[in-house]
Amino acid sequence: MRITEKEKFRYISGIKKILVCERAKKEQFLSSFSDNIDDYIDDHPDADITQLQADMGTPQEIAAGFLESTSNESIKRKMTVTRYALICVSILLAICASFILFLYIMSNDGxxxxxxxxxxxxxxxxxxxxxxxxxxxxxxxxxxxxxxxxxxxxxxxxxxxxxxxxxxxxxxxxxxxx
Amino acid sequence: MPMQIRENLKKGTVEMVLLHLLKERDMYGYEILQEMRVRSDGKFVLKDGSMYPILYRMIDKGLVDDEQVLVGRRRTRVYYHLNETGKAYLDEITAEYVAITEGINNILEYKGEQSCE
Incomplete structure (x- = not known):
């Protein structure tokens, strides 16, 4: 049985969900990976999704291999960006909360x-x-x-x-x- | 355990293997993986997830260039090309590889000093 477009999409989505890396790199990889699946299908026209996963790896294996081959610097950069984003969101939330509290106090009759x-x-x-x-x-x-x-x-x-x-x-x- | 040893050995040499393949001609991702499998007789096999980060790193380092080529009507392929900087780097790491494997072989084959009686 041939691999359907839906199965291919689900397979790639599975990888996308668990892959940890910079967004640009992730998109670049998934695009190349999608091309590779097409090449694989050309080589193995009768393969089904199970065989494809056995040859190319499960989403978990692919994500793990990607992470393992990614340099520590890239992971650190990604983690740092995430940390900064979290700090910024926390500060923003604190400012919003203070502002709401201020408005609440000001709205009281005294x-x-x-x-x-x-x-x-x-x-x-x-x-x-x-x-x-x-x-x-x-x-x-x-x-x-x-x-x-x-x-x-x-x-x-x-x-x-x-x-x-x-x-x-x-x-x-x-x-x-x- | 033997698989883990093989993976560790592969890690140190995969960059050199990739550059060596690209020295012959420009290749796309799937082609590189297949060439590796065929030429190593299935002993040096990489999965997509493991190869691409290394390729991207080599692009970032300026060793390899990539070019998207339209194949047929809709399909695209990214071809990887080893540039001059990459060639020089390949010569360098190949020399290092030869030196270190020679050293290891010497250790493994060392018979000890013959005692004179």
């Missing part, structure tokens, strides 16, 4: 975040908004030295952060001795 070290408040961050007063105006600008009045009005529209700030403020009040 509020406060209290940074703590070992449970003690050290810093108050203020996200400006029309309906949210500056921390200094409500006694939160220097939480270490100043007593925080739990009754003071903190305008926060974000429900989650509101709970957090309130709980921190309660703890702060306890620490200070209220």
């Amino acid at each position: 509020g406060y975040a209290i940074e703590t070290i070992n449970g003690k408040p050290t810093k108050v961050e203020y996200f400006a908004a029309e309906n949210c007063e500056h921390p200094s105006k409500i006694g939160l600008s220097d939480v270490i030295s100043r007593k925080v009045n739990a009754e003071k009005n903190i305008l926060i529209n974000d429900g989650d952060r509101f709970d957090y700030v309130i709980s921190i403020r309660e703890r702060l009040s306890r620490n200070i001795g209220d």
Whole structure:
């Protein structure tokens, strides 16, 4: 039985999938290899795909032979390019994530975040908004030295952060001795 | 194990064998592989995957030129041609090969110094 175009295509695709080398070299090799298959078919008109693979090698054998004959420098170059590509993608993702976070923060109506070290408040961050007063105006600008009045009005529209700030403020009040 | 030994020996000489074949005439990939098989009586056989990276390396080094030729209506073949730089390099590695095999043969055939009594 003759080798069909479909079988030939599948055979070459199998090699393409597992071959590790520079793209240009891969295309060059697969093109030459395809020509060689045509020459093989001319020489063996009755051969089937099994016989072809037995004579020319399975996709795995061909890829392994290619890798073995490829100089270490080429493999290193390929690995370096891959590594750089990964680093670039990671940096790009980090920038995108920061930008999205920034947009998220800016889109909020405003509020406060209290940074703590070992449970003690050290810093108050203020996200400006029309309906949210500056921390200094409500006694939160220097939480270490100043007593925080739990009754003071903190305008926060974000429900989650509101709970957090309130709980921190309660703890702060306890620490200070209220 | 013997196959592994043969593969290791082939690795060191395959470049020279390829260049030697191309010294005779320009050849395309499949033709090179067949020539190798026939002339070595099946003892020095390469697969496509192993030969092409070596050919590409020799092209990169400027030892071999490649030319795509249209065969028939649709088919193409890449012919490889040994250029002057390649010929000089072939002479160099052939001389090295002859020297090293001579040295190895000397070791293998060494009978030791005859003792005089």
